Amino acid sequence: MEAKNQTITAEFLLLGLSEDQELQPLIFGLFLSMYLVTVLRNLLIILAVISDSHLHTPMYFFLSNLSFSDICFSSTTVPNMLVNILRQSRAVSYSGCLIQLCFVLVFAGLEIFLLTLMAYDRFIAICHPLRYTVIMNFRLCVLLTLFSLLLSTLNALLHCLMVLHLSFCADMEIPHFFCELDQVIKLACSDTLLNNILVYVVNSILGGIPLLGIIFSYFKIVSSVLRMPSTEGKYKAFSTCGSHLSVVSLFYGTVFGVYISSAVTDSSRKTAVASVMYTVVPPMLNPFIYSLRSRDMKEALKKLIRTSHFLKLCHLL
Template identity: 75%
Template sequence: MESENQTHVAEFLLLGFSENPELQLLLLGMFLTMYLVTVLGNLLIILAVNSDSHLHTPMYFFLSNLSFSDICFSTTTVPKILVNIQTQSKSISYTGCLTQICFFLVFACLENCLLAAMAYDRYVAICHPLRYRVIMNPRFCGLLILLSLFISIMNALLHSLMVLRLSFCTDLEISQFFCELPQVLKLACSDTLFNNILLYFMTSILGAGTFLGIIFSYLKIVSSLLKRPPTGGMYKAFSTCGSHLSVVSLFYGTGSGVYLSSTATVSSRKSAVASVMNTMVTPMLNPFIYSLRNKDMMGALQKLISKISSFY
């Protein structure tokens, strides 16, 4: 297809899934169900943490913020997908695409930072238990959240503003079901070298950097636990850390799949499946991972559900 410079773009076309009407109906039902489960599950986690005084600790404070981030992360992409499937449309406006890129980057980066903060919290709790309340005080926890949010917003704004300077071609088809930054950069007619360098640099710093921080924290935790005699507290620590590591593995595993499928030459279907795992499945499973293996959380959820049901 012949390409021409087009500074003012009206809309992009999202080509994420098959045009088969029967498959579209199935996808609509599946995505809507996953989105509702994600919102409900994470909302219950937030309400349970806030309603139970026993859960007013740094670990559950970070967990409630992670649940809020999961809701926003899914909301960034899923409603638009549902609308497009329902209306049999594949279009998204230029402004809508840039907005989606910005918010997607904000909440993806925020979740990344929150997982690192949770790993640090577990490291302090297990390796320095006597100083835990002093180090992880409410002021410090609040500052960690604000710092994570600031970094996430600045990173997203930087990438979004760099996209604004690009001109695009007549071929505006994105082989995804949402506006993904690497895919949008491929459609630009102008030079994207600096955009790609910035993308790889920030991904290395914020993605690989925080992941290595999580790994380092857990190496210290495992080393500390192996030096202690086996007790009930040790098994509880392993259980708590196991839940967090499951979420970390799920988030970074699916995130790596999306990143690699965007930069490498793979089929659009495989790329879409990787994105579904990252944007829908991961936020949906997080509440189950944290609640099913945590007796305190299960107890708080049961109390909350009992209170809600008593109103009806």
């Protein structure tokens, strides 16, 4: 079949997680619940950091940005999926698919960079405690966050511009619940060699280098902590890193799990189900991990909830 460029008029069909109509209400209820939990819990984290002066530190500044990124990451995929289930429609316009693809790449990249910045923050706090406040000043934290957003945005725009040059055939079905880069490239009728090389190279650089940075930071942290004479000091140092390490393990573990599952199975539908593990689950669980493992965050959330109840009571009176 002759390839034709459908840049303006094309529509993609998102096949979702299952074509079984009886499962659609269950999928809708499950993902709506997960999305609401993600938004509410991450909003609580952001409000707690803003309202409690004890949390006005670089670590919690990065955490609040991570929570914001988690909300945006989930909001780029889940609401559109829920609307499609309600409308009983799977169609998404070419421009809509490209916009979703771009935002997914932006916030996925931002998540990776923020996790790396949080590891660097813990490295400076534990290995160079006397210079911590000088090095990790507010201006540097803002600049690092903005630079991370800039890098992830440039990466997303680069991939989206490359997709714009592709031509698509009549079969426009994406076996996924959102417009995922690899799946969109697979539908192209034109040569995709350059796109695939770019995906491999950029993912290796923007995914591998931050991971190596996290590993290096924790290698230095562990080396520094083991030299501490006090057992209590060792426990305190490790406890401050526990939440971040859990979040890093969750995010990278689910991403690697998806890539491994896509490599060992030919089923795109199984890959789509596995993709839920890194697009929906980490943003939902991250605030639980931090609120359970961080004593300061627990206290801040308690204060926020008590204050909210008090203001609500005053309003009713």
